[in-house]
Amino acid sequence: MQTLFGRLYLAALTSVSERDLIFDLTCLQKRSARKKFRRQILDEWGCCAYCGRSKPSTLDHVVPKARGGKTTKENLIAACGACNLEKSSQPWFEWYRAQDFWSPEREERILRWVNQPQVLPPVLVPTFWSQQLLPLTA
Numbered sequence: 281m282q283t284l285f286g287r288l289y290l291a292a293l294t295s296v297s298e299r300d301l302i303f304d305l306t307c308l309q310k311r312s313a314r315k316k317f318r319r320q321i322l323d324e325w326g327c328c329a330y331c332g333r334s335k336p337s338t339l340d341h342v343v344p345k346a347r348g349g350k351t352t353k354e355n356l357i358a359a360c361g362a363c364n365l366e367k368s369s370q371p372w373f374e375w376y377r378a379q380d381f382w383s384p385e386r387e388e389r390i391l392r393w394v395n396q397p398q399v400l401p402p403v404l405v406p407t408f409w410s411q412q413l414l415p416l417t418a
C-alpha cells in the first residue's frame with residue numbers, strides 16, 4: 281500500500297507516468313532492466329538523433345562519459361553506428377553543427393530531450409516519505 285501510494289505521489293510530483301515507474305520496479309534483473317531501458321530510448325527516437333537515419337542501433341552519450349556525462353535517460357540519445365563512432369567524445373553541439381546532415385529540427389529535439397525533467401529513482405520514495413513524516417511523528 282505504501283509502495284503504491286509512494287509511486288503515485290512520485291508520479292504526480294515529477295509528471296512521470298506510473299507505467300514508467302512500474303517498468304523500473306518490475307525489472308529486478310540488471311541485464312533485463314538495461315535492455316528495456318535501451319530499447320525504450322531507441323523506440324522513442326525511432327531514428328538517429330543526428331542524421332535521421334531509421335532504426336538506430338546504438339545509444340550516444342550526449343555529454344560523453346569521458347567528459348563526465350552520465351548514463352541517464354536525458355543524456356542518452358539514439359544514434360546510428362556511424363554517427364556514434366564519428367562523434368566519439370567530441371562536444372555534441374560543435375560536432376553536430378559541422379555535419380552536412382545537421383538540421384535545426386533535430387537539434388531542437390536533442391535540446392528538448394537533454395533538458396527533460398530528470399526521473400527520480402523509485403527507490404528514493406520510502407526515504408522521501410520517511411523524511412516527510414518524521415517531523416510529524418517526532
Ligand SMILES: [Zn+2]
Pocket residue numbers: 328329330331332333359360361362363364
Ligand atoms: Zn546517424
